[in-house]
Amino acid sequence: MAQAMNSEHRPNDKIDVLIIGAGPAGLMMANWMAHCGVNARIVDKRGTKVFNGQADGLQCRTLEILDSFGIAHRAWIEGNHMLEICLWNPDKDGLIRRSDRIPDTTPGISRFQQVVLHQGRIERFFLDSIASKSDIRVERGVMPTKLDLDESLAEDPDAYPITVTLRHLSEEEATPKQTATSANGSVISDGLFRSNLSPDDTEDLLRKSELNDKANSEETVKAKYVLGADGAHSWVRNQLGFKLEGDSTDYIWGVLDIIPITDFPDIRMRCAIHSASSGSVMVIPRENKLVRLYIQLTTVGAGNAGKFDRSKITPDLILRSAQKIMAPYKITYRYCDWWTAYQIGQRVGTQFSAKERIFLAGDAVHTHSPKAGQGMNVSMQDAYNLGWKVASVVRGISDRSILKTYQSERRRIAQDLIRFDHRFSRLFSGRPAKDVMDEEGISMTEFKEAFENGNLFASGIAVNYGSSTIVAKSGDSVEQGDGSDVATQNEAYKxxxxxxxxxxxxxxxxxxxxxxxxxxxxxxxxxxxxxxxxxxxxxxxxxxxxxxxxxxxxxxxxxxxxxxxxxxxxxxxxxxxxxxxxxxxxxxxxxxxxxxxxxxxxxxxxxxxxxxxxxxxxxxxxxxxxxxxxxxxxxxxxxxxxxxxxxxxxxxxxxxxxxxxxxxxxxxxxxxxxxxxxxxxxxxxVREPLFDVGVAPGDIQENVAVRVGSSTSLVAA
Amino acid sequence: MAQAMNSEHRPNDKIDVLIIGAGPAGLMMANWMAHCGVNARIVDKRGTKVFNGQADGLQCRTLEILDSFGIAHRAWIEGNHMLEICLWNPDKDGLIRRSDRIPDTTPGISRFQQVVLHQGRIERFFLDSIASKSDIRVERGVMPTKLDLDESLAEDPDAYPITVTLRHLSEEEATPKQTATSANGSVISDGLFRSNLSPDDTEDLLRKSELNDKANSEETVKAKYVLGADGAHSWVRNQLGFKLEGDSTDYIWGVLDIIPITDFPDIRMRCAIHSASSGSVMVIPRENKLVRLYIQLTTVGAGNAGKFDRSKITPDLILRSAQKIMAPYKITYRYCDWWTAYQIGQRVGTQFSAKERIFLAGDAVHTHSPKAGQGMNVSMQDAYNLGWKVASVVRGISDRSILKTYQSERRRIAQDLIRFDHRFSRLFSGRPAKDVMDEEGISMTEFKEAFENGNLFASGIAVNYGSSTIVAKSGDSVEQGDGSDVATQNEAYKxxxxxxxxxxxxxxxxxxxxxxxxxxxxxxxxxxxxxxxxxxxxxxxxxxxxxxxxxxxxxxxxxxxxxxxxxxxxxxxxxxxxxxxxxxxxxxxxxxxxxxxxxxxxxxxxxxxxxxxxxxxxxxxxxxxxxxxxxxxxxxxxxxxxxxxxxxxxxxxxxxxxxxxxxxxxxxxxxxxxxxxxxxxxxxxVREPLFDVGVAPGDIQENVAVRVGSSTSLVAA
Missing domain, CATH: 3.40.30.20 (Phenol hydroxylase, C-terminal dimerisation domain)
Incomplete structure (x- = not known):
């Protein structure tokens, strides 16, 4: 059946599932559709996939999920494995010292441990997995411009109640600023060995040249289901009028992806460094000798509007902050792969779907600090939760009741995540307490405990979905989820x-x-x-x-x-x-x-x-x-x-x-x-008669076609 | 240096290493050249690589070697893992019964255990590995027609003493009968799910169409080194006038690669089945539900010339033999992937090289029974032994003295293998002894012991190279090898x-x-x-x-x-x-x-x-x-x-x-x-001055170029 649905060649304008956005969440969804044999399209307004920077931690549960699609080993082989977290705190003289070591992944919780790998590689693994199972290909340089849901048809399983207008962009329109910088920078032009541009991305780049063929044309498609996985600035979310709730803090952080030259001894460990009064650094060792540093920028304040002034921030300013925090150790670099700066904020979407027909996933419904390494993981896990449900309904296996569990399960996770991140960020960005009497300072004991507990949360293994039609456990499904009612409606089936x-x-x-x-x-x-x-x-x-x-x-x-x-x-x-x-x-x-x-x-x-x-x-x-x-x-x-x-x-x-x-x-x-x-x-x-009655050996195989044969002798002439 | 040598664009007619034959031995050699950055070409007279049948066991040591090139995981994931050998022997009533179970791989000898995978996939892994490290590509449909070695130049490290004429074949000439059958059979034409033709072979097939461009042209090339890895009928060996020594036996075996339909309970185990008087079967469970059966054909005798009559052998005849041997269990099939028949023989080459300039490896210098799963493994290990030595000499790192160790080490292995196979084949093909008085029968206790000891030998882990310039151990290098003198010549360096x-x-x-x-x-x-x-x-x-x-x-x-x-x-x-x-x-x-x-x-x-x-x-x-x-x-x-x-x-x-x-x-x-x-x-x-003198933080990075940058905020607008 799976095969049949894929090869049916429906008219191009009727799609069972339209996915908007080809980041980790969108690609996870497309991958589910490919593995379940569901007719789907996936579009992205960008002209190519990501080649540098961006999220990079892969938690245990994410690796388990990737493994269920047969691609975890690629991340496991290519990624950097993080084994130990070293906590560095000021001693009584105000000098940073290693105060504790804790395992990065709690031993025993999973057959995988956290690894770090550039997002572009994860996307590559998904693209290969999708291509191995289906004809679905990411259509790049394609942007939705109009979205309409006919609510009266929402509960009709055979209906295509969503109408979307798709605009095919020119190459220029489809190239975001960041990628343009990258394309003009060293990565592509001087072919450094440590380029993130792997040989298997060549095809992807070639496809860019196809963009202009359809440039500036528009098409209108009908879909049964739409997923908006189009990031923090989600166009789909804005069309639906859904909001993100939450707020920003005053903490501003810089990020450097560098090959460090340093005498700091734990630079290949994950480290949380709290200086006495210059702020904090988080060290994330990466693949290809790279290290990511998250560096608190205490010298850059948020402006009047609660936003910081981006123009003031340079890699040099970020490095100087790191040098201050990490003193007396020295650190510099000759190679910088990527850098950025951000202001911490935690927000979560009010609704994750419109009539269980148009869904939102990933950054479109939750944003938070990147330091806990949760963004890409939670985004992929959103789509992992949703994909099989939508596929099952489209294939006519399940009724639509199971779709409500997506918001109940995943919005609850997003709420938990935001709470976790809020506490963790405060502990990370705060000044260490000088002693037990220093009430404004952060207790380093509390920080260590939060880190240890946070690790289990961050692993994704602790996720515990509430009672519902598809989780037969005791308790109130409303309380255990995000407030949606997802209990089994028919008492006879409880x-x-x-x-x-x-x-x-x-x-x-x-x-x-x-x-x-x-x-x-x-x-x-x-x-x-x-x-x-x-x-x-x-x-x-x-x-x-x-x-x-x-x-x-x-x-x-x-x-x-x-x-x-x-x-x-x-x-x-x-x-x-x-x-x-x-x-x-x-x-x-x-x-x-x-x-x-x-x-x-x-x-x-x-x-x-x-x-x-x-x-x-x-x-x-x-x-x-x-x-x-x-x-x-x-x-x-x-x-x-x-x-x-x-x-x-x-x-x-x-x-x-x-x-x-x-x-x-x-x-x-x-x-x-x-x-x-x-x-x-x-x-x-029907079993072979051979095995039901006493047919003599040799009676059966006479009708058997031998597909391929040869009688080459293996003996040398 | 490695990179430089590859990109130097030497004239096409001067090659450091020319490899003739793109089977497992030739590809291993080409892979070494790719990973060492040595200028090489590899040609094969066949138009495509193997898609069905052929050798398939991968021993522990082979997997260790593949892993050293980063490709073992692909075999490990795709292959069938064999864990247990079940021995089936006649009981006192002459009915076969499971008499013993032994582990297929001796526990503890390696971090890998034996797996089974079709040879075409191994070749694919090599092709990918070669392409990832070099511009070397297998040139198919290219056959050597003339080979000349100027012995007077043999010891000059800068000379190209070998002249080879290469003929580019037409597609028809380059398509051996076996491949043609395959191409016309079900594998390609009806696209069965279990086809061995994987998506990543498409490029390979497309390249076939390029064959005819150069068809019937010839070129003459000069080479420093040549490897003849051109199989049991080796053209290179024949040109050098080297012989294979040994002989054939009267035992004739058929091979069926089928998806079995059977009530034999151990069909997914490796089994050695000795019937009382109908011959023996060896069961090798494979990937994609396939099982390979090696089936002794007791009804087909060797003819007068010591050769059997191929035309008498059909899949049906082979299956009937299996049914007799495996009775009272029943076995048949609806899908046959490949079949063949062979006569057991053991032969080993008299010389493995001419002046350490032209080398032979694999089936070109040893042939034996396929049942111990040694052919492909020993062939690859020949080239694995040779490749780094040749690369090291070509790169000017080592002098030519180390090349003599190839024959000393690998011919000795071939001799050991032939002895092992001779004994093993006799035990396998013989009739089980009825009791201790039955001197003509084979003792099943002896067979079990041979199987257990043979397993360690067959794993490849037991290989123990003799004393030489590159193995500093006690004992006589002549005795420990094949008879060649490979001891360190200069006493001062002993x-x-x-x-x-x-x-x-x-x-x-x-x-x-x-x-x-x-x-x-x-x-x-x-x-x-x-x-x-x-x-x-x-x-x-x-x-x-x-x-x-x-x-x-x-x-x-x-x-x-x-x-x-x-x-x-x-x-x-x-x-x-x-x-x-x-x-x-x-x-x-x-x-x-x-x-x-x-x-x-x-x-x-x-x-x-x-x-x-x-x-x-x-x-x-x-x-x-x-x-x-x-x-x-x-x-x-x-x-x-x-x-x-x-x-x-x-x-x-x-x-x-x-x-x-x-x-x-x-x-x-x-x-x-x-x-x-x-x-x-x-x-x-020269170390960073930062770390030698007390330079203040921030003095260095001013000169550092930031390659790629952006300052996108991660906070949603």
């Missing part, structure tokens, strides 16, 4: 989880990951590696120890229910789609791998396909591996091998439900609350 | 290792790898990850515990000697080359990371560069990491932290020498035996 059956799995959080072995080939995988982002829900059965006859019996009965013609696995899966394209069934048992083969499991867990035979990639075991140790998944998930459990996971890896391993009815109710019954379900696969 | 100082490091084997931390940023790396293949030798100093004052003193003294103007580090490095481009100096100390900074180390280990400041990537520590445990490198290398040691590593990661940590003279002698003193060494880098 489902109650039994969290104690997996005591270390938190409903609403992303599924933790431990190593398990494939039953069929003994290969260890992190459990999360099995949860690829392809729009599929997962029902994961932990049947426990199958040598326990009660568990074996429960499992067999469950297998029958799941394998039945009218099971929810079949009812919600379109007739022409693969058996696991809507809901994938996985099992992780607690026995010894070598005592079982896949043929000891109900066929629902190893579905038969007439071309591919049985499926060997659905059954796993919590056992020791040859080379990568024992994942102890049952213990780490808090699951009793004598009892087992069932866990439902959303397509974005968040935990929806924990219940009894054989409570088929509860699972059926859960999906029935928002999934759409499909007509024309296919009959179960 | 060096004796002290193996007991690193009791678990074997001189002549590749350096084992354990995790160490970077002193400057706390990042854990496998030690091997520091040993990138770029043509650089490494001197690794293990100074031990530097809180021990004797060790600290020895280390300081050594630092002075290494940092001196006349040290071997400088004498052998061309004046215009980076300080670490010929010999890189690394340190791994045994203290606690947090007690030191890089400024506690002699400057030789953190060289200063006027643009980049100090080098943070040369000093490491054997300490605990935050997320990846403790590597215990000193313990695992058998090095006493109270004594330390110095280890010299070849550019291919093999251990040349183990000695006292401060025996500067021995290290100097070692390199002096074959390295060429360079004229025009540059003076030491």
């Amino acid at each position: 489902v109650t989880s039994k969290p104690s059956l997996a005591s270390k799995v938190e409903i609403g959080k992303r599924m933790p990951s431990f190593k398990v072995l494939n039953q069929g080939d003994a290969r260890p995988s992190h459990f999360q590696e099995l949860l690829r982002s392809n729009g599929t829900w997962r029902v994961v059965i932990f049947p426990g120890d199958l040598t326990n006859s009660r568990q074996a019996e429960r499992f067999t009965e469950l297998g029958k229910a799941l394998g039945a013609q009218n099971s929810f696995l079949r009812r919600f899966t379109p007739g022409d789609a693969r058996h696991d394209s809507v809901i994938e069934l996985l099992a992780v048992h607690a026995g010894h791998r070598q005592k079982f083969t896949i043929f000891d499991f109900p066929e629902a867990f190893r579905p038969f396909d007439d071309k591919d035979g049985w499926d060997y990639w659905k059954i796993f075991v919590d056992d020791n591996s040859y080379h990568e140790g024992h994942g102890h998944a049952y213990e780490n998930y808090g699951i009793d091998p004598g009892e087992g459990c069932a866990i439902i996971l959303r397509p974005d890896q968040y935990v929806s439900y924990v219940g009894s391993m054989d409570d088929y009815d509860a699972m059926d109710r859960f999906f029935s609350a928002f999934m759409i019954e499909q007509s024309g379900q296919k009959a179960g696969n | 060096v004796t290792s002290k193996p007991s100082l690193a009791s678990k490091v074997e001189i002549g084997k590749r350096m084992p790898s354990f995790k160490v931390l970077n002193q400057g940023d706390a990042r854990p790396s496998h030690f091997q990850e520091l040993l990138r293949s770029n043509g650089t030798w490494r001197v690794v100093i293990f100074p031990g515990d530097l809180t021990n004052s004797r060790q600290a003193e020895r280390f300081t003294e050594l630092g002075k000697a290494l940092g001196a103007q006349n040290s071997f580090l400088r004498r052998f490095t061309p004046g215009d080359a980076r300080h670490d481009s010929v010999i890189e100096l690394l340190a791994v100390h045994a203290g606690h990371r947090q007690k030191f900074t890089i400024f506690d180390f002699p400057e030789a280990f953190r060289p200063f560069d006027d643009k980049d400041g100090w080098d943070y990537w040369k000093i490491f520590v054997d300490d605990n990491s935050y997320h990846e445990g403790h590597g215990h490198a000193y313990e695992n290398y058998g090095i006493d932290p109270g004594e330390g040691c110095a280890i010299i590593l070849r550019p291919d990661q093999y251990v040349s020498y183990v000695g006292s940590m401060d025996d500067y003279d021995a290290m100097d002698r070692f390199f002096s035996a074959f390295m060429i003193e360079q004229s025009g060494q540059k003076a030491g880098n």
Whole structure:
């Protein structure tokens, strides 16, 4: 089905999903559409992608998400890994000294740790991922000029209620000032080895030349859904009349991306340096020998209008500030890659969507200080939350009720982020207290604690979505979210989880990951590696120890229910789609791998396909591996091998439900609350007669086409 | 220098290195040339690279080598991982049963384990790696027709003693039968999802169309060195009149690459199945649901001439044999990707080079059974052994004496391989013994032991090069190699290792790898990850515990000697080359990371560069990491932290020498035996005056150019 939708060649003016803005949030959305086979276009008014500067931290959760699309390893290989944070504070003589070291990523929270890499590379990985799965290409130099939503059609799933006028810009119009500086600077013209312009960006630059073909023309398109991922100055947000709420502070910071020449010993660590009275510096070591310095500019005040005077700020002024703060250590540079200055502010959007038809994500709905490394991460995670929901509705799998959870879940995160950033910025920009009596100063103990707690928050792992149609947990969905009502409307479908059956799995959080072995080939995988982002829900059965006859019996009965013609696995899966394209069934048992083969499991867990035979990639075991140790998944998930459990996971890896391993009815109710019954379900696969009756070997393959053959001998003549 | 040589635009007809054959051996050689910046061309008479079938196992050592070029992760991600070998033998009733399980890769020998991936993908990774580092491109449809070596010029380093005539073929001539079948078959024409033709091969196919432009023209080129990597039927070998020695057996095997439909429970394991009297099957599970079956054909005999009749063999006949051997389990398929048949033979070349000017590698000098998964691996490892030596001589770093070690080291490996394969094939193809009295049958206990021992051999990790100019170990170089004399000729340069100082490091084997931390940023790396293949030798100093004052003193003294103007580090490095481009100096100390900074180390280990400041990537520590445990490198290398040691590593990661940590003279002698003193060494880098005298902060950066700048505020307007 995915393939079919992509290749249908609809008229160009009808689009299921139109994405405005090709930064990290827009590209994440486009990537979801590509991986789910949804018809989409993505436009950006800029002529090329970003080559220098810009956000650069990739938190653990972001890496987990990138990995679910198969691209995290590229960031992991290219990025700089930050392991330790060093806190430098004034000693009693007012000289800065290293006072503490804390791990940059809290050990154990994820299989990834934070890395730092230029935003342009992340965008490249997305572009490659999108191209590998679809015909979607970023259309650059294309700017929306008119946006209209016919609200009367908002709830009609077949309608295209949004009308957008797109203007194709000339190359000159499509080149923002910053990129122009970059293009005229050293990066492109003298080909320095450390250029951020990688060979795989060549195609991107060539495409610029196509801009002028359509220059100054306009087109009008109809869309089912629109995402405004067009940044802090969001045109889409302005069209909708939505506001950002919050305010700015007086703190002004400069940013230098340099190759430092310094005797400061921790320059390749992430550092928070508080000087006695000259302000603070944050050190972020980067790839290609670069270091980013966030430098407080205490000599530049905000003007009358609460805005600082940009013209006064130069790289030299920023460097001098750093030198003062870091004295007696010396620092200078011969190579500067990028620089900027900003005033700290925290704002969050009042609404994240108009009628769940036009959505906003990323900087368009939240702005804050860059120092916690959250901007790009939260933006991508907004779109990661939204993408599968929109795809699922467009594909006719889910009803529109799930779309409300986007604002409930993500606006709440933005509010939390703004609160976190407000406190963190104040602690970072304040003057250190001289002693306990200095009430106006910042306690360095409080700062350290905030940093440690902040690290877990900033990792993205702590995100905990509230109760809703798609998160079956106790509590008030209004309180747990941003105030929107996202509870299941039909009482008959309400489902109650039994969290104690997996005591270390938190409903609403992303599924933790431990190593398990494939039953069929003994290969260890992190459990999360099995949860690829392809729009599929997962029902994961932990049947426990199958040598326990009660568990074996429960499992067999469950297998029958799941394998039945009218099971929810079949009812919600379109007739022409693969058996696991809507809901994938996985099992992780607690026995010894070598005592079982896949043929000891109900066929629902190893579905038969007439071309591919049985499926060997659905059954796993919590056992020791040859080379990568024992994942102890049952213990780490808090699951009793004598009892087992069932866990439902959303397509974005968040935990929806924990219940009894054989409570088929509860699972059926859960999906029935928002999934759409499909007509024309296919009959179960017909198994090879070979395996049902006693056909002699050799009776079958006579009808088999040999696709490619040769009979070259490997022996030398 | 590397860059300079590549961009010099020499006349097309003078080539430093001409590589004939673009299979795995030829591509490995071209990749070395690319990574060392050596002028090279690579030609292949075929019009496209391989898309189906062909060798597919990647042993641990091969993955280590690919990783040193930055491409192992691609194989690791795409390939199928084989974890367990299941041995199936007849029980007392003659029915096959699983009798044993053994790990496919011996645990602990490498940070990689064997994976299986189609040869075409490996070639693709090489092509990308070559293109990322050089202008070298495979010239397809180009066939040598004449080869001449002027032996009188063989020892002149500046001469181009080899003359080769190259013929540019028409597309028809350049398309071998196998590829033609493939091109007309399903793979390309119906675009099956499991096609081996990946998107990144498109460019390759397009290039085919360029073939005809030069069709039927000829050119004559002069080369300093030629590599014949042109396969079992090697034209280069035939031109040189070199022979392969060995013979064929009567065993005939078929190969099927299929998606199996079977109730055999271990089909996703590597299996060795011995039936009671119908022959044997080897199961190799592959990527994309494919499984390769090696199937003994007991019904097809070798003819009178000792050759079997190919025309009798069909996929159907091969499948029927498999069905007989695997009964009572059933097996068939609907998709066959490729098939072939071969007769086992073991042969090895009499000579691996002509005057160390024209070399042979890969199938051109050894052929054997494919079942041990050695062919592609040993071929690549041949070229991996040769490439850096040739590059080093071409670059004027080393004299020609090191080239003799190629035959000494690799022909010995080929001889060992042939012996191993002979025994293994006999055990595999023989009929299982009925009982201990059955002397003609094969003992299944012996088979299991051979399999286990064979696994270590087959991993490539056990390779142990003999004593020579570049391997300072005791023993007779003639006996330890293939019979060539490769000992150091000048007695004054003979060096004796002290193996007991690193009791678990074997001189002549590749350096084992354990995790160490970077002193400057706390990042854990496998030690091997520091040993990138770029043509650089490494001197690794293990100074031990530097809180021990004797060790600290020895280390300081050594630092002075290494940092001196006349040290071997400088004498052998061309004046215009980076300080670490010929010999890189690394340190791994045994203290606690947090007690030191890089400024506690002699400057030789953190060289200063006027643009980049100090080098943070040369000093490491054997300490605990935050997320990846403790590597215990000193313990695992058998090095006493109270004594330390110095280890010299070849550019291919093999251990040349183990000695006292401060025996500067021995290290100097070692390199002096074959390295060429360079004229025009540059003076030491001039350090920033900022760091030598008390210049006030801010005095320096005024002269610094800011390359790229902007002052965009991150605050929303």
